[in-house]
Amino acid sequence: MKMPLSQKKGFFAEYYLKLREAGGASCEADIAKLSACGTDDERVAYVDQLPWVRDGDADLQVQREFNGKNATVAAELKERATTAFKQKKWLEAMLLYSRCYVTLPHDKLAERSIALANRSATLYHMQKHSECLVDIRRALELEYPKELVYKLYERQARCYMALKDYPRTINALKKCITATDDSTLPADRRSKLHLDAMTMIKMLENDPRTAKQAAKQQKLKEAKSSTPTLEQAQTLPYEKEFVSDLVRIDQNPQEGRFARAASDVQVGQELLVEHPYVAVLLEKYAQTHCEFCFMRTVVPVSCPGCSDVIYCSEQCQQKAAAKYHKFECGLLPVIWRSGASINNHMALRIIASKPLDYFMQLRASLDEELSLEQLLSLPKDDFRRVAHLERHQKERPPSNFFQYVLMARFLTRCLQAAGYFGSEPKSEQVSAIGGLLLRCLQFIQFNTHEVAELHKYAAEGREKSIFIGGAIYPTLALFNHSCDPGVVRYFRGNTIHINTVRPVEAGLPINENYGPIYTQDKREDRQARLKELYWFECNCDACLENWPLFDDLPRDIIRFRCEAPNNCTAVIEVPPSCNDFMIKCVTCGELTNILKGLKVMQDTEMMTRTAKRLYDTGDYAKALNKFVDLLRIMYEVLAPPFPDFCECQQHLKDCFLNLGNVYNLN
Numbered sequence: 116m117k118m119p120l121s122q123k124k125g126f127f128a129e130y131y132l133k134l135r136e137a138g139g140a141s142c143e144a145d146i147a148k149l150s151a152c153g154t155d156d157e158r159v160a161y162v163d164q165l166p167w168v169r170d171g172d173a174d175l176q177v178q179r180e181f182n183g184k185n186a187t188v189a190a191e192l193k194e195r196a197t198t199a200f201k202q203k204k205w206l207e208a209m210l211l212y213s214r215c216y217v218t219l220p221h222d223k224l225a226e227r228s229i230a231l232a233n234r235s236a237t238l239y240h241m242q243k244h245s246e247c248l249v250d251i252r253r254a255l256e257l258e259y260p261k262e263l264v265y266k267l268y269e270r271q272a273r274c275y276m277a278l279k280d281y282p283r284t285i286n287a288l289k290k291c292i293t294a295t296d297d298s299t300l301p302a303d304r305r306s307k308l309h310l311d312a313m314t315m316i317k318m319l320e321n322d323p324r325t326a327k328q329a330a331k332q333q334k335l336k337e338a339k340s341s342t343p344t345l346e347q348a349q350t351l352p353y354e355k356e357f358v359s360d361l362v363r364i365d366q367n368p369q370e371g372r373f374a375r376a377a378s379d380v381q382v383g384q385e386l387l388v389e390h391p392y393v394a395v396l397l398e399k400y401a402q403t404h405c406e407f408c409f410m411r412t413v414v415p416v417s418c419p420g421c422s423d424v425i426y427c428s429e430q431c432q433q434k435a436a437a438k439y440h441k442f443e444c445g446l447l448p449v450i451w452r453s454g455a456s457i458n459n460h461m462a463l464r465i466i467a468s469k470p471l472d473y474f475m476q477l478r479a480s481l482d483e484e485l486s487l488e489q490l491l492s493l494p495k496d497d498f499r500r501v502a503h504l505e506r507h508q509k510e511r512p513p514s515n516f517f518q519y520v521l522m523a524r525f526l527t528r529c530l531q532a533a534g535y536f537g538s539e540p541k542s543e544q545v546s547a548i549g550g551l552l553l554r555c556l557q558f559i560q561f562n563t564h565e566v567a568e569l570h571k572y573a574a575e576g577r578e579k580s581i582f583i584g585g586a587i588y589p590t591l592a593l594f595n596h597s598c599d600p601g602v603v604r605y606f607r608g609n610t611i612h613i614n615t616v617r618p619v620e621a622g623l624p625i626n627e628n629y630g631p632i633y634t635q636d637k638r639e640d641r642q643a644r645l646k647e648l649y650w651f652e653c654n655c656d657a658c659l660e661n662w663p664l665f666d667d668l669p670r671d672i673i674r675f676r677c678e679a680p681n682n683c684t685a686v687i688e689v690p691p692s693c694n695d696f697m698i699k700c701v702t703c704g705e706l707t708n709i710l711k712g713l714k715v716m717q718d719t720e721m722m723t724r725t726a727k728r729l730y731d732t733g734d735y736a737k738a739l740n741k742f743v744d745l746l747r748i749m750y751e752v753l754a755p756p757f758p759d760f761c762e763c764q765q766h767l768k769d770c771f772l773n774l775g776n777v778y779n780l781n
């Protein structure tokens with residue numbers, strides 16, 4: 116039997132080629148006619164009525180597939196995990212128990228609790244005490260066999276002991292003693308356990324640290340807080356959003372909207388902390404990272420309906436379920452198999468995150484232009500915050516529109532299969548959502564950020580930033596590009612942080628970087644890439660003045676700033692061998708004393724060594740402060756680009772990256 120197209124891997128590309136072939140001679144002419152359509156709705160409607168497109172619809176059958184949960188597969192995984200456990204292969208056992216837990220059908224409460232309890236034992240051996248405690252709590256919340264509960268409390272006590280939390284150790288030991296009443300332990304073993312636990316409790320109660328800790332914990336409890344737990348640590352990505360007063364969004368006809376400095380900005384300052392409007396994790400990381408917040412996850416929570424994705428906590432699972440997963444559940448295998456990129460998936464998720472009524476009401480107003488003030492005053496979760504991002508619809512060729520319409524049609528079918536339109540979809544609603552998906556695909560193209568995680572290979576002293584997913588940050592999406600960016604971005608989960616890597620004077624643009632950077636890529640290559648991917652000509656200083664690559668930066672020239680009191684912005688280039696201290700500026704004719712600059716260069720050598728040492732010992736926060744000082748001092752008297760400044764900037768960027776998502780591979 117022939118396999119339907121939608122069952123094959125990467126079927127969308129095949130469907131597209133097949134369709135174009137079916138279009139035959141009239142294909143190009145039909146596609147060219149798309150240029151006559153003025154709106155996305157018209158484009159979708161036009162493509163929809165092309166007979167050769169309609170004929171291909173049979174290839175786009177989308178059906179939800181729930182083959183993820185499977186008690187038999189879970190039982191096999193459990194057996195393999197237990198073998199690995201017995202062989203003390205802790206990591207392997209932990210991963211297998213995770214897969215077993217995620218694969219178990221949601222109603223198998225006892226089995227799920229056992230998988231969690233077994234994983235907690237593995238985590239205990241791995242000395243992952245906080246994670247072990249999370250699994251014990253979850254196992255206890257499910258139907259863990261009563262007669263074995265004492266074991267969990269015993270393990271809980273050991274974990275608290277390892278974490279030096281004595282009041283909680285005592286508490287767990289007491290619960291352990293009580294739980295033995297339900298156990299099937301022989302009398303002698305039970306009394307031995309009681310005796311050991313009582314001895315431990317007594318010892319801890321006599322320890323002065325216990326009372327101190329208990330008082331502290333009580334205080335925190337009264338303040339409606341508690342000691343930081345792993346669950347809280349995992350809510351880190353939901354740290355408060357923040358836009359600094361130093362950032363002002365402005366616009367002009369040449370560059371559209373962009374950020375500029377409202378007043379002088381120092382190096383190292385935090386300008387923006389933003390949650391994504393939408394984010395999609397790469398399929399590759401679906402079993403290691405939380406689908407909702409992108410935190411790497413040791414003790415995953417799974418979706419009740421599928422085992423395709425994991426979450427770091429119940430909160431993230433519930434948020435995802437409420438927002439979009441109810442429509443994606445059972446559809447992810449189809450989306451992944453289709454070969455649709457995460458950008459395409461993001462478009463689907465944007466729509467799935469809000470009810471149909473929301474879009475139907477908003478639709479008419481989407482064609483109205485919004486002023487910058489109106490846009491910025493919209494609530495963060497308003498669709499218009501992203502719908503009005505740059506999409507270059509006027510420059511878009513018909514062939515590109517055609518491809519996007521086909522993808523929008525496929526995504527509409529996915530939503531339809533997931534029940535987004537209810538049991539009896541109305542054709543005008545389906546078309547309207549098709550039009551909106553087409554709009555999403557356009558703005559996503561220019562406004563997505565790659566979410567990254569820093570992979571550290573300690574043994575080799577190597578670090579690499581790895582792309583784990585994509586996201587849209589509505590405020591950051593208004594920042595323009597420069598090949599000599601003023602900021603660095605790093606991520607905690609999928610929350611983005613933007614910090615400056617050089618001073619920016621009041622009124623000047625604060626630009627970020629879309630990929631090509633002047634120290635590494637030649638001007639022609641940068642410009643070609645920006646034109647191809649973002650459809651603009653870059654006119655940053657590095658492009659206009661054609662700054663050399665880092666390796667070609669002159670080492671035999673020092674670039675001093677003209678210090679004349681007339682606000683001259685010229686650069687005075689001096690060879691290191693120069694014997695004069697008072698140098699005449701060729702632009703303004705005034706003299707500048709370069710002694711101060713030479714002294715700075717001497718001082719910075721020593722400071723750089725200290726900063727690098729701090730970095731190498733892993734003290735990133737301190738190293739960061741040192742690099743900030745260095746850049747500030749250098750920038751005052753010397754004018755970039757020059758090698759020391761670039762190197763320092765790179766180190767500062769690395770420090771910031773180390774404060775974000777990090778994965779230690781050794």
Ligand SMILES: C[S@@+](CC[C@H](N)C(=O)[O-])C[C@H]1O[C@@H](n2cnc3c(N)ncnc32)[C@H](O)[C@@H]1O
Binds near residue numbers: 369
């Ligand atoms: C992420 S958006 C940035 C905000 C955009 N200017 C706007 O008005 O929404 C990317 C788009 O901004 C424009 N852009 C970004 N950097 C630019 C630059 N340095 N000069 C001119 N246009 C730029 C390009 O049109 C690009 O496709």
